[in-house]
Amino acid sequence: MDSISSEGWIDVTVDIRHGMLHWPGDHDVQITQSVTIEEGGVANVTYVQLSAHTGTHVDAPLHFIDKGKDITTISLNRLMGKVKVIEIKGIYEITLDEIKDQITSSDERVIFKTKNSKSDWFNKDFSENFVYLATDAAEFLKEKGVLTIGIDYLSIAGMANGIEVHRILLAEEIFIIEGLDLRFIEAGAYDMICLPLKIKGSDGSPARVLLKKI
Amino acid sequence: MDSISSEGWIDVTVDIRHGMLHWPGDHDVQITQSVTIEEGGVANVTYVQLSAHTGTHVDAPLHFIDKGKDITTISLNRLMGKVKVIEIKGIYEITLDEIKDQITSSDERVIFKTKNSKSDWFNKDFSENFVYLATDAAEFLKEKGVLTIGIDYLSIAGMANGIEVHRILLAEEIFIIEGLDLRFIEAGAYDMICLPLKIKGSDGSPARVLLKKI
Numbered sequence: 001m002d003s004i005s006s007e008g009w010i011d012v013t014v015d016i017r018h019g020m021l022h023w024p025g026d027h028d029v030q031i032t033q034s035v036t037i038e039e040g041g042v043a044n045v046t047y048v049q050l051s052a053h054t055g056t057h058v059d060a061p062l063h064f065i066d067k068g069k070d071i072t073t074i075s076l077n078r079l080m081g082k083v084k085v086i087e088i089k090g091i092y093e094i095t096l097d098e099i100k101d102q103i104t105s106s107d108e109r110v111i112f113k114t115k116n117s118k119s120d121w122f123n124k125d126f127s128e129n130f131v132y133l134a135t136d137a138a139e140f141l142k143e144k145g146v147l148t149i150g151i152d153y154l155s156i157a158g159m160a161n162g163i164e165v166h167r168i169l170l171a172e173e174i175f176i177i178e179g180l181d182l183r184f185i186e187a188g189a190y191d192m193i194c195l196p197l198k199i200k201g202s203d204g205s206p207a208r209v210l211l212k213k214i
Numbered sequence: 215m216d217s218i219s220s221e222g223w224i225d226v227t228v229d230i231r232h233g234m235l236h237w238p239g240d241h242d243v244q245i246t247q248s249v250t251i252e253e254g255g256v257a258n259v260t261y262v263q264l265s266a267h268t269g270t271h272v273d274a275p276l277h278f279i280d281k282g283k284d285i286t287t288i289s290l291n292r293l294m295g296k297v298k299v300i301e302i303k304g305i306y307e308i309t310l311d312e313i314k315d316q317i318t319s320s321d322e323r324v325i326f327k328t329k330n331s332k333s334d335w336f337n338k339d340f341s342e343n344f345v346y347l348a349t350d351a352a353e354f355l356k357e358k359g360v361l362t363i364g365i366d367y368l369s370i371a372g373m374a375n376g377i378e379v380h381r382i383l384l385a386e387e388i389f390i391i392e393g394l395d396l397r398f399i400e401a402g403a404y405d406m407i408c409l410p411l412k413i414k415g416s417d418g419s420p421a422r423v424l425l426k427k428i
Contacts, residue, residue, distance in 0.1 A: 002216075002381070003295065003296050003405050003428060004294050004405040004406070004407060004426075005291075005292070005294060005295050006289070006290035006291040006294040006297060009290055011412075011413070013411075014412070014415060015286055015381075015412050015414045016412060016413045017291050017414045017415075018414070018415070025248075025249075025257065026248065027248060027261050030374075031413055031414065031416060034224050034239075034240065034241060037278075037280040038280060042377050043276055043277055043278050043377075043380070043417070044278075044280075044378075044417040045240065045265060045267065045277070045417065046266040046288075046412060046413070046415070046416040046418065047241050047263075047264075047265055047266070048262070048263070048264055048266055048419075049261075049262070049263045050261075050418065051248065051259060051260070051261055051262070052259065052260040052261070052262055053259065055412075057368055063256050063257055063258055063259075064256075064257050064258075065260075066223050066251040066252060072229055073327075074425070076220035076223055077219075077223070077266050078221040079220070079221070080219060080220040081217065081218060081219050081220065082217050083321050102256075110339065114286070115365060125354050135296055138407065149261075151302050154408075154422065162256075163256055163257075164251075166257070170388075172413060174264060179424065191217050191218040192218070192243070193218060193407060193409070195407070195409040195422035195424075196422065197227075197411070197422060198225075198228070198230060198259070198422065199229075199230045199245055199262060200229045200230060200231045200232070200245065201245055201260070202231065202260040202262065203257070203258040203259065203260050204243060204260065205262075206411050208409035208410065208411060208422070210290070210409075212218075213253070
């Protein structure tokens with residue numbers, strides 16, 4: 001392989017902003033200043049307070065599996081490699097019917113681009129009306145041996161099937177990337193680099209995610 | 215370039231831990247649980263509270279330059295590409311004499327491996343006795359046109375020259391990677407991927423950093 005360079009990589013990470021939307025019940029996102037030059041400090045020093053599930057982030061098994069693996073245990077192979085971006089035309093549910101002919105056993109990483117990407121949802125208030133993965137589609141992806149699944153809203157699962165879909169995937173140690181900004185990504189084959197922070201004991205972490213068209 | 219894969223990449227990021235060392239005066243690092251399955255919640259949800267300068271992290275110009283650029287403005291080219299790892303034998307100061315014959319104008323990214331890496335400093339208490347960059351060495355690196363500089367402790371600069379060294383580098387928009395775990399890295403040429411979070415308005419961010427021997 002040639003040396004790595006930034007050429008061709010597209011950043012699909014949303015900005016983390018003070019007061020931005022978050023999952024209902026989570027702590028507010030607070031980006032504040034502990035010290036400022038303007039007020040006589042020698043430096044500006046930012047203080048960050050947020051849920052591990054803020055913005056573009058990765059869920060580890062521990063999120064829904066008691067005593068499951070934390071975010072520091074994720075192998076780099078789950079996060080770096082080829083990914084198939086599938087565009088979902090339907091509204092609300094990504095059904096088994098819609099994806100069953102699009103996944104092969106060589107698809108280790110899959111990202112769903114949905115109608116969530118029609119707008120900059122990350123600059124708006126939280127909405128329950130996002131497109132999510134149906135339970136039978138989650139079972140199917142597990143059976144196919146997918147390692148990592150991504151989607152363009154704050155949850156892979158809907159408001160009604162959140163527990164079961166997360167458990168199906170995370171019990172199998174399938175890592176989930178949520179909160180992607182896919183406005184400028186079309187369906188196809190990409191390389192992916194997804195790097196969450198290594199937060200010991202955490203059930204997830206915000207991440208930086210890059211895609212590059214193959 | 216072939217497709218990206220995780221093969222050969224070495225993670226030089228320290229774990230972010232509850233109560234870990236931090237720069238004197240910064241907020242304590244708190245990794246706590248908002249909700250737990252053990253206590254009857256449907257999920258585990260981790261709450262993260264930390265300074266932007268925790269563990270392995272990147273300084274943006276805004277850290278020492280009033281109205282400077284924040285961490286979201288950093289171009290991927292600063293963070294992805296070839297990096298030269300230089301081993302420093304001396305204690306305390308990385309002087310101009312020690313590095314002047316080791317930097318060429320083609321060295322866009324430089325990381326210093328110092329005696330800080332003799333131990334797992336990130337599991338210990340903060341110590342003022344770390345190896346840091348001398349002011350004349352910082353001026354020299356700026357003149358050479360280096361884009362990004364890394365080091366294996368929480369600051370590129372010492373307790374006495376912190377303001378001047380940070381200002382020399384950050385005024386030139388040279389990004390600084392601090393808090394690297396270089397215990398298992400030897401001197402030489404590497405590829406680097408360094409991805410901080412995109413925290414709007416922040417003067418820095420924790421990052422995940424990978425190196426791969428060329």
